Structure formats: structure tokens, C-alpha cells
Amino acid sequence: MDAPADTLTYMIAGYSVIFGIMAIYLVSLIVRWNNLRKDEELLKDLEKKN
Amino acid sequence: MTAQPKFLKILNVVTVLFLAAAILMVFLYAPIEAVMGLVQKVFYFHVAAGWTGMLGFFVAFVAGIIYLITHKRIWDIVGLAGVEIGLVFMLICIITGSIWARPIWNTWWTWDPRLTTATIMELVYAAYLMLRQGIEDPDRRARFGAVYAILGFLSVPLTFFSIRIFRTIHPVVIGGSDPNATGSFDMTAKMLQTFMFSLVTFSILFVDVLWHRIRMGKFADQLEQLKMRLLA
Numbered sequence: 432m433d434a435p436a437d438t439l440t441y442m443i444a445g446y447s448v449i450f451g452i453m454a455i456y457l458v459s460l461i462v463r464w465n466n467l468r469k470d471e472e473l474l475k476d477l478e479k480k481n
Numbered sequence: 482m483t484a485q486p487k488f489l490k491i492l493n494v495v496t497v498l499f500l501a502a503a504i505l506m507v508f509l510y511a512p513i514e515a516v517m518g519l520v521q522k523v524f525y526f527h528v529a530a531g532w533t534g535m536l537g538f539f540v541a542f543v544a545g546i547i548y549l550i551t552h553k554r555i556w557d558i559v560g561l562a563g564v565e566i567g568l569v570f571m572l573i574c575i576i577t578g579s580i581w582a583r584p585i586w587n588t589w590w591t592w593d594p595r596l597t598t599a600t601i602m603e604l605v606y607a608a609y610l611m612l613r614q615g616i617e618d619p620d621r622r623a624r625f626g627a628v629y630a631i632l633g634f635l636s637v638p639l640t641f642f643s644i645r646i647f648r649t650i651h652p653v654v655i656g657g658s659d660p661n662a663t664g665s666f667d668m669t670a671k672m673l674q675t676f677m678f679s680l681v682t683f684s685i686l687f688v689d690v691l692w693h694r695i696r697m698g699k700f701a702d703q704l705e706q707l708k709m710r711l712l713a
Binding site for chain 1: 516518519521522523572573576580581584694697700701704707711
């Protein structure tokens with residue numbers, strides 16, 4: 432019986448894409464959260480001044 | 482914004498544990514497919530990502546209907562979260578499918594019905610985000626978004642059933658494949674268990690990420706209202 436095709440590099444590429452895109456989305460959520468927190472502080476300061 | 486609820490913290494841990502277990506099952510438990518070799522292992526997360534993407538679009542569809550009935554802003558936030566997460570996972574599904582296709586179909590891309598409908602679906606929902614960006618008024622944006630999410634959902638069953646309706650080379654995982662399909666394989670018991678576990682894992686991951694995204698949306702909405710108050 433023939434051995435399976437050598438497709439290791441494609442598997443690595445596939446899982447790099449899966450975890451890469453997930454990581455990018457996770458980082459985007461964290462960055463957006465931090466930006467919202469900064470906005471909140473700024474808006475609360477403005478509210479106090481008003 | 483208040484700290485994460487206790488149940489969300491538990492869900493975070495559960496998600497990480499399930500994801501770790503799914504990775505172990507894919508690489509250590511599921512056997513190597515006899516013809517395709519290691520690239521077949523991409524299949525477990527490729528299908529799970531596609532499932533999660535469609536789940537996100539379904540959530541947006543349901544949230545759109547509820548928004549049009551109740552006019553409660555929370556459903557607009559839920560809809561946006563569903564679309565955003567759906568787009569991320571569907572992108573993973575499309576790219577990993579292309580990577581799998583290269584050694585199996587000998588091409589990175591072909592305009593097969595499944596690939597075409599999946600790409601159209603991704604573009605339809607990418608346009609949803611663009612539509613929202615172009616509307617200033619929050620209520621109008623939510624109304625347009627809800628209608629768009631409902632109409633856009635037509636692309637989801639079309640994509641899901643495309644491999645069952647049209648002649649295609651894309652394999653059908655559950656149920657018989659088209660005789661023209663290339664890359665089909667019979668799942669062993671271990672493969673099936675890994676596949677089902679991956680589906681469950683990605684469903685849990687979806688709920689976790691959706692919850693986080695909804696919390697963020699609510700926070701952004703609160704800030705927008707505060708900004709409006711200050712500008713008034």
C-alpha cells in the first residue's frame with residue numbers, strides 16, 4: 432500500500448492561518464476595549480468639567 | 482464598564498480547556514488519512530470554523546428580526562457581534578479550504594458552487610459593516626443593519642446546501658458526496674469523534690467570543706450616549 436501524500440507544509444500553513452486569524456481578532460478586541468476605556472476616562476473628565 | 486461576570490470567567494477557562502483538548506485530539510488522537518496525509522487534519526477546524534461563521538450570521542438574522550419588533554438597541558449590538566464573529570470564522574474557513582485544495586485539487590482556487598457561494602456570503606456580510614459605517618444616526622443604522630442582516634441571511638442556506646444542490650467537486654462530509662467530488666474520505670470512529678468534538682469546541686468558543694463582543698458593544702453604546710449628552 433502507498434504511503435500518504437507528504438502534505439505537512441500545507442497542514443502547518445492551515446493551522447497557522449487558523450490560529451493567526453484568531454489571534455489577530457483577539458488582539459483587536461483587546462485594543463478596542465483599551466481604547467474604549469480611554470474614551471470613557473476622557474468623557475468622564477469632560478463631564479466633570481461641565 | 483463592570484468587571485467580567487463570574488460565569489463568563491468560567492466560560493473563558495472552559496473554552497481554553499476545550500480548545501486545548503481539540504488540538505490534542507486533532508494531532509494525537511485522530512489518525513492520519515491514508516491518501517491525503519497530514520493536510521486532512523485541517524478539515525476538523527475548517528468545517529468547525531465554517532459552522533461557527535454560519536452560527537454568527539444566524540445570530541445576526543435572529544437579532545435583526547427581534548430588533549425590528551422590539552426596537553431595543555441591545556439586539557443591534559448582538560447582530561453586529563454575530564456578523565463580526567461570523568466574518569472572522571468564515572474567513573478562516575475559506576482560507577483553510579484553499580490551503581487544503583492546493584495538494585488535493587491541485588489548485589488554490591476554483592469557482593466551484595461551494596467556494597463561490599461562500600465567497601459571496603463573506604462579501605455580503607463585509608458589506609454589512611460598510612453599510613453601518615456610512616450611517617451616522619444610531620437608530621437608522623440599527624434599522625438598516627437589521628433589515629440587511631435578515632436579507633443577507635439568504636446567502637447562508639444557499640452556501641450550506643450548495644454542495645447538495647449543484648454539481649460540485651467539494652466533498653460532502655455528512656451524507657453522500659457528488660460522484661465528481663474530489664478529496665472525499667470515509668471517517669473512522671476516531672476521526673468522527675474528533676470532528677464532533679471540534680464542532681462542540683468551536684460552538685463554545687463562539688458563545689464565549691460573542692459574549693465578550695456584546696459586552697464591548699454595550700460599553701461602546703454607553704459611551705456614545707454619554708458623548709451625545711455632552712454634545713447636546
